[in-house]
Amino acid sequence: MKNKVSLQINLAPGDYPHAKYILKHQLDVMAKQVDEIILTVDTRPSKGRFSEGWEANKELLHKFLSTEIEPKYAVKIVPVDYASITKQKVAEYFFGKKNMPDKDFRGGPFYAYFFGIYTAANNLVFHLDSDLFLGGGSPEWIAEAVNFFETDAACFVMAPLPGPPNSADTLIDQQVVDKIAPYVWQLEGMSTRIFMIDKSRFKTNKLQLTRPPMRGQVKAIVEGNSNAGLPEHMISAYINKHHLKRIDFLGSGKGLWSLHPPYRTQAFYEGLPGLIKRIESNDLPPEQQGFYDIINEVCDWSSAREKIRNNRWWKKLLK
Numbered sequence: 001m002k003n004k005v006s007l008q009i010n011l012a013p014g015d016y017p018h019a020k021y022i023l024k025h026q027l028d029v030m031a032k033q034v035d036e037i038i039l040t041v042d043t044r045p046s047k048g049r050f051s052e053g054w055e056a057n058k059e060l061l062h063k064f065l066s067t068e069i070e071p072k073y074a075v076k077i078v079p080v081d082y083a084s085i086t087k088q089k090v091a092e093y094f095f096g097k098k099n100m101p102d103k104d105f106r107g108g109p110f111y112a113y114f115f116g117i118y119t120a121a122n123n124l125v126f127h128l129d130s131d132l133f134l135g136g137g138s139p140e141w142i143a144e145a146v147n148f149f150e151t152d153a154a155c156f157v158m159a160p161l162p163g164p165p166n167s168a169d170t171l172i173d174q175q176v177v178d179k180i181a182p183y184v185w186q187l188e189g190m191s192t193r194i195f196m197i198d199k200s201r202f203k204t205n206k207l208q209l210t211r212p213p214m215r216g217q218v219k220a221i222v223e224g225n226s227n228a229g230l231p232e233h234m235i236s237a238y239i240n241k242h243h244l245k246r247i248d249f250l251g252s253g254k255g256l257w258s259l260h261p262p263y264r265t266q267a268f269y270e271g272l273p274g275l276i277k278r279i280e281s282n283d284l285p286p287e288q289q290g291f292y293d294i295i296n297e298v299c300d301w302s303s304a305r306e307k308i309r310n311n312r313w314w315k316k317l318l319k
Contacts, residue, residue: 166289189236
């Protein structure tokens with residue numbers, strides 16, 4: 001494999017309740033496929049829902065990483081450095097600017113994503129959010145992804161297949177640009193949850209900082225957040241502008257595919273060890289095949305959906 005690859009995973013104190021289970025699962029699947037592993041730990045709390053559990057879990061996350069991760073895996077634990085001199089370097093690399101926002105308009109991570117990619121020693125960086133599950137377990141996926149980068153000059157972003165594969169080779173709720181080959185898709189845009197990227201592209205062509213739609217700008221002002229759009233929208237615009245590709249593929253053998261939990265409930269946290277076992281053994285119902293978000297038949301999301309319905313009811317009542 002000519003090009004070396006860095007695995008980079010974002011963590012924050014609020015992630016501890018799920019990361020204490022999922023991080024080991026992620027590392028067990030990916031550690032032997034990459035040349036470097038970076039765990040970036042956010043050091044600046046957000047506002048609103050993204051700050052939930054920050055103080056309560058800050059020390060727990062630190063202890064978990066130092067006692068259960070560092071001794072067993074060859075990782076570099078890197079706190080996100082918000083110092084102005086560091087931020088200027090990151091902003092210049094990606095945006096050609098002297099500064100950049102800390103958070104997006106919702107209070108979600110912004111700078112942390114780019115800092116993590118910037119910190120990686122290699123141009124090819126495979127990024128994971130801390131809540132992503134990996135199925136299939138292919139030990140060859142990274143090498144196969146590198147081959148795409150080396151043989152297709154337009155390849156810029158890659159990801160494992162979204163959801164476990166089905167025999168019909170279809171995807172649910174994905175914006176498809178082209179079907180390239182069996183279980184190989186070109187999809188629209190990108191997602192910051194899971195992606196492999198060639199960061200060397202940013203040395204010559206920079207991203208453009210953009211604002212969210214007007215409703216998001218009002219939300220940012222009201223909640224006291226930066227008036228910055230989502231990183232994935234900026235990278236998606238970059239892909240379109242420069243005629244690049246996002247490719248999601250399964251790979252050889254059982255391949256590699258991802259699953260994302262759409263909610264956080266007590267049942268989700270309590271069932272995590274069992275859920276990880278089911279995903280690793282592909283013990284999932286047919287309805288989950290081809291679908292990226294974990295469905296209700298796999299994890300009971302009824303309490304989360306009820307909360308959403310109640311919130312919508314109150315908003316209608318207050319209008």
